[in-house]
Amino acid sequence: MGSHRRRAEGDPVDSKPARLSDTEQAGIRLFEETLGYVYSAALRAAAAVGVADHLASGPKTVVELAQATGAHADNLNRVLRALAMRGVFHEDDRGRFELTPEAELLRSDVPGSLRSAVLTFTDKTFWNSHGELAHSVEHGDASFDKVFGTTFFDYFRDVESPETFYSGMQSKSDSENASIIRNLTFPAGATVVDVGGGYGGLLLEALRADDSLYGLLMDLGDHVVAGHRLGELGDDDRWELVTGDFFEECPPADVYLLKHIIHDWNDEQCVRILRNCRRAMRPGGRIVVLDTVIPPRNEPHLGKLFDIMVMSILPGRERTEEEFRALFDKAGLELTRVLDTGFAVSVVEAVAR
Known part of the structure; x- marks a missing residue:
């Protein structure tokens, strides 16, 4: 006779699963990665309905949040519990978020x-382009152009409206600027x-940090610089607006800040921008590029994801x-310093050769 017996009523239930093989565990991890876009969608939904604003005064039930936001209570609960498992919101033991x-x-x-940044980076312009990323891999150009x-x-x-783009970019950029200027x-x-x-x-942060500086804010058109924030400095004599195309020329200066500019363009276009800065740069001046610096091999770095994003939308x-x-080197410059700021963006400095 065998040793097995039927479980009697009241006996404990053995809920411990059999150990998964390495292959099975790898499959689970791979599928979790596959569903990463679902988490982004949930994050966008929470930002869009403005849940966080209604929690400023303390925890609330999902019913209270649904009434405050006009959302569907059950579906809102499903979104919030998914976000809570990764630390965005928390559900307490009374079922409140x-x-x-x-x-x-x-x-x-x-x-x-970062609400505006979340909404921008999960906008259809990014979302749909990433869905066609295989086009970029196969053909070498931005999938955005194919989609739109x-x-x-x-x-x-x-x-x-350009405000949709610039407000979201500014939201992300502002979170990094203080650290950049400290460095x-x-x-x-x-x-x-x-x-x-x-x-x-970024320029506003620099002018606040050093009251001896004079700042020029340069962008392509009045529709951009018209929304500038330099008035917050409280000293309009220390800055001016310059409308211009950095592919054509740059104004004379001692320091050129190029934040998230170089990563937008191919090598030939970048060299053209850098040469224009070098040509206008005063003696002893320098160029400061503020972009991700990709680390080698398998080292984790958010910049490697930004690189995929850039691939899908830009050259x-x-x-x-x-x-x-x-x-x-091609632009007649010499790299003098690379510094990690603690964010994905690094300080990359160069001077004239």
Whole structure:
């Protein structure tokens, strides 16, 4: 007779599963990665309905949140519990949801809010382009152009309001600017150009940090610089707006800041921009590129994901230190420093050769 017996009523249930093989565990991890886009969709949904704003005063039930936001209670609960398992919102033992440090940044009324950035980076312009990423891999061009029938920048200039793009980009950029400026030093009395600087958040941070600086905010058109934030400085004598095309020329200055500019373009276009800066640069001046520097091999880095994003929408790329060195060399510049800021963006400095 065998040793097995039928479980009697009241006997404990053995709920421990049999050990999975390495292959089975790998399959689970791979499928979790496959569903990563679902998490992004849930994050966008929470940002879109403004859940975080209604939790500023403390935890609330999903019914209370649904009444406050006009959302469907059951579906909102399903979204929030998915986000809570990765630390965006937290469900307490009474079934109420509350803010976490990450969810706090989804509020629209806090310093450093990333709500606008979340909505921008999960917008259809990014979302649909990433869905066709195989096109970029197979053909070498941006899948955005295939999906939308125009280039990324032309789309936001001609099809959509540019505020949609620039407000989201500014939201992300603002979260990095203080760290960047803490890692930079400027010559006393220097003129600093924020090249393609959008609304001027980086330049504003620099002018606040050093009251001897004079700033130029340069971008392509009045529709961009008209939304600038330099008035927040409270000293209009220390800055001016410059409308211009960095592919044609740049104004004279001591320091050129190029934040998330070089990564937008291919090598030939980048060299043209850098040469224009070098040509206009005053003696002893320098160029500061603020982009991701891709680390080698298997090292985890958010910049490797940004690189995929850039691949899908633009002709550019994120670059390694050696690739930056080669770009600078072609533009008559010498790379002098690469510094990690703690964010995905690094400080990459160059001077004239």
